[in-house]
Amino acid sequence: MPSLLPLLTLDALRVRYGPLEALHGVSLTIEPGEVTAVVGRNGAGKSTLLRSVAGYLRPSSGRIVWQGSDITRASIGRRAAAGVLLIPDEGGVFRSLTVRENLELFAGHRAADLKLAFETFPALKELTSRRAALLSGGEQQMLALSRALLAPWRLLLVDELSQGLASALAGRLYAVLAELAAAHPDRSVVLAEPHPRAALAAVSQVHVLRRGELAASGSPADFDAATL
């Protein structure tokens, strides 16, 4: 039985970069067990939304509520401890560390579980002693996504997973995500996507951002994938 409280509530969230405001008061809720897509063009505010939920950015006004408690001013570490995990669109890996060191960091104290990552992404197995800076874009994205396999989370925020990747690899990564979401029905996933067609099949809720405002929300059936 789902709890009465939503997992995450954004209340009139405003975020600004210096003189520019990127989000003009966005309010939405994310329920436990949902897979949500946040779609919109470049510059619509998808990354800003995700980054402020994870604590990388400080909102200028509005509230972020996590299971009933206000986390608007909480640090990245506190949110991560509560279960918020962001996989950013770039820089999701420690570039100066090796693949194995990256995985060990992601796994925290349960360092024995690395084989989970190697089973899902066999390509990483041959690269364990290579520095992450020397990986290709796809390999880096696999390594970044391994974090979702190794670290504990309750809300996974994935920023433009498919950016700059071959469609076969992007499909593989989405399949991994879908498996993850299916394996843990109590957890929630938020995908930020400029081209939602590939992702739309897997999601249960869609939010459309346009110029920093929430333009529409609904189930995927409400939207024609071709027009998004």
Place this chain on the structure above:
Amino acid sequence: MFYAGLALNGLAIGCVAALAAVGLLATYRVTGVFNIAFGAIAVFCAYVMWQCVRVWGMPVGVAAVLVLGVVAPGIGLLLERVVYRPLRGSGASGLLVATLGVLVLHLGLIFLLWGGRSYVDAPAILPAGDVRLPGSLRLPYSTIVELCVVALIAGALTFLLTGTRVGLLVRAVVDDRDLAAASVPADRLAAGGWAFGSFLAGLASVLWAPIYHLDPYSLTLTVLETMGVAVLARLTSLPVAVGAALAVGIGQTELTALHPAARWQGLVDAFHTNLFVLVLFAALMVLPRLGIRDSGSVGAGLHRSGARRTSKPDLVQRLPLGTFSLVLGLPLFFDPADLRAALAVPALAVIFVSLVVATGYAGQISLGQAGYAGLGALFMAKLAAGGVPWLAALVLGPLLVAPIGWLTGYPTIRRQGLYLALTTFATAAVVARFVFAQPVFVGGLTVSRPPGFTDDHWFYVLELGGLGLALLLVRALHTGPLGRALVALRDSEPAAVSAGIDVRRLKVFVFACAAGLAGLGGALTASAAEAFNPTDFDPVQGLVWFAAVAVWGVDSAVGAVVGAAALVAVDVGTVVGVSGLLIGVGAVLLGWFPGGISAVVRRGGDWLVASQDSDREAGPARRLSPAGRELAARLRERGAG
């Protein structure tokens, strides 16, 4: 030829350098910041130690525990919390200015608290004796202890960073603090790193105490000079740094045994007393790059993000130019003593403006303006001594500095961030040691003012003329296609290259212009004082100037002029140390107000103008494209609805 006795003396010098280099590298490895202020923190700790023992009468052991256990780590924790945590997103330039600020701040504190006096009775914790070796050689205990400490730190740190989980966490935090924060206690690890880094500075101060007099500048300079060893190790390898430090130390003393023909003796002496400076310079020239990440964006942290090149007509620019020149003309009505002090203002302003050209407009960090300024003064004096009229020499001297700036600009073409900053500093250090400190060049130099301008009033007017000329040149550099190219270079070098800008030529051109301007400033400084004073053009002075310009807003020529006036006014009106303290505080807090004071003023002006505009309902004042008009109409509709 090799002398064992000299080698042992050299070992002592090498140990000091090795300790400094290990301190720099260890701090860099655990914090990600190349802490130029390491020496200044060490000197501050040494003064605290002196105060505890000589004034408050504590036992040496207790004082050492207090300094090593409380004061030094406390400084590190404070710096991390107040200075470096807000700067974690900014690039090499922002961090560099902050470390410069920390350096200036500590020097200012020493001057304020202890009057900058030097003491010979620094409390020593090590026994003073020595070990007798065969062949009537002696090895002091302090050298042995230092060698052991250096080896211990290098070994332990290497093991800690590569062999333990804590080391892995520390490396992760240094790599990407935000990303690490999600899985490790990043803030605590970073604080621990800084506490350890300044603990090392405190340790160095305790170990160095018996070797050096307590003096604000000597140790600070020693650490700055031994940066060459750290650069040789490419800021990564601790063993290379230790080995190089010991080798240079021994080489330095072995050179004293060299007795060539008499006319070369001066050169050899200059070599062996300044071998570390030479190593710094040579290492920076030879090594293609450091083993570190240099920040992508050159001006990050110095410039307000999204800074406009040409401002809207804001309040600063609406101030009539007349008001500005009137204020600068005020000293003409001061009493003679104040006017004499005010003579330093336009000269310093010209030097500051040269920094605005290099760093503010073109994004090239230059810590070496002191060297160019001194050369300008020197050339002017030499030309005048050679029979050129003083007024002509005042113009020709700085013009001769421009080619030198052109030449020294070449190594900077491929360099950015910290590497560029170190290169320019090394240039100034070499010039200071091999030109300004050599009697061959500066002995028997007389400086006087141009005839007709010997009176303070007239000379001040002449200086204002020079400043006006400099500002006109700067205006030409800031507007039109050239100004656009410079800002393109500052914002993104790859984008500038692909836009067809000849980045290589532009960089050396900017360095030549900045060097010429600094030369003019230096020539005016020397003329105002009617003497060539090498301490005016000390490399450390260049660091202070850079920090001051950064505080006032590195891309604002007006800010530079006001900053020069404020610096001179504070120096004259208060005790020594206050200006350093103010500049230091401003520079370390730059992470809180990017762009400096001028950006704050400009923002305030924008806000005032904007609120005035909204009062007046400015409608047709702006020229809009058809799409823009449509958008404005829509916005109005939305506002009404």
